[in-house]
Amino acid sequence: MKFCVLMGSPRREGNTAALLRPFLEECGGMGVETETVWLYDQAVNPCLGCMACQDCLDGPGCVQDDDFEEVFRTMAGSDVIILATPVYSFFCTAPMKALLDRAIYAGVKNYGAEKGPKLLEGKRLASVATCGYPPEKGADLWEEGLKRFCRHGGLEYMGIFCRRDWGRREPFMNEERDRAVRDFAQAIRMSIREAAL
Numbered sequence: 001m002k003f004c005v006l007m008g009s010p011r012r013e014g015n016t017a018a019l020l021r022p023f024l025e026e027c028g029g030m031g032v033e034t035e036t037v038w039l040y041d042q043a044v045n046p047c048l049g050c051m052a053c054q055d056c057l058d059g060p061g062c063v064q065d066d067d068f069e070e071v072f073r074t075m076a077g078s079d080v081i082i083l084a085t086p087v088y089s090f091f092c093t094a095p096m097k098a099l100l101d102r103a104i105y106a107g108v109k110n111y112g113a114e115k116g117p118k119l120l121e122g123k124r125l126a127s128v129a130t131c132g133y134p135p136e137k138g139a140d141l142w143e144e145g146l147k148r149f150c151r152h153g154g155l156e157y158m159g160i161f162c163r164r165d166w167g168r169r170e171p172f173m174n175e176e177r178d179r180a181v182r183d184f185a186q187a188i189r190m191s192i193r194e195a196a197l
C-alpha cells in the first residue's frame with residue numbers, strides 16, 4: 001500500500017511539517033510505503049484553461065512542460081493521496097491550488113468532444129492541515145472543497161486532520177496532537193483494510 005503526501009507548506013520546520021512527522025512515522029510502522037513531494041520545490045504552473053487536456057483520454061495530456069505530469073503520475077500510482085497544507089486565505093497554499101486545478105481538468109475528461117475516463121477514480125484522498133482560526137472556521141471551506149473535488153473526480157474522501165496554530169502563545173505540537181495524527185494514519189489504513197475484506 002502506498003500513500004503519497006503532497007506537502008503544500010513552504011516551511012520545512014513549520015507546523016504542517018511538525019504534524020506530518022508523526023503521521024509518516026506511523027505509516028512506516030504500519031508497513032505503508034510513503035512518498036513525500038514538497039510542492040514548493042516543484043514547478044507546477046497555474047492551469048491555462050486551454051482545454052487541450054480534454055482531447056487526450058489516456059493520460060493527463062497537459063500542454064505545459066513542467067513538473068505537473070510527474071506529480072500527477074505519483075498521485076495515480078498511489079492508493080491514498082494526502083494533501084498536507086497550512087490554510088492560506090481559507091483554502092490551501094498556491095502551489096497546491098495550482099496542482100489541484102491542473103489535476104481536476106487533466107484528470108477528468110468530461111469536457112471534450114468525447115467523454116472519457118476519470119484518471120484518479122477510486123483513489124482515496126485525505127488532508128493533514130493546520131490553520132490559525134479554530135479548524136471549524138479556518139479549515140471548513142478547504143474541507144468542503146476537498147469533498148467536492150473528490151465527488152467530481154470519483155475519489156473517495158477519507159477526512160481531514162486539522163489543528164490550530166496558537167501563534168507564540170503555545171508550542172504547536174503536544175502529546176495529544178502527536179497521538180491523534182498517528183491515530184488518523186491508522187484510521188485511514190484500517191478503513192482500506194476493512195473495505196478490502
Ligand SMILES: Cc1cc2nc3c(=O)[nH]c(=O)nc-3n(C[C@H](O)[C@H](O)[C@H](O)COP(=O)(O)O)c2cc1C
Pocket residue numbers: 009010011013014015016017085086087088089090091130131132133134137138139164165
Ligand atoms: C499568508 C497566510 C495566510 C493565512 N490564512 C489563514 C486563513 O485564511 N485561515 C486560517 O485559519 N489561518 C490562516 N493562516 C495561518 C496558518 O494557516 C497557520 O499559521 C499554519 O499553521 C501555518 O503552517 P506552516 O507552519 O506549515 O506554514 C495564514 C497564514 C499565512 C502565512
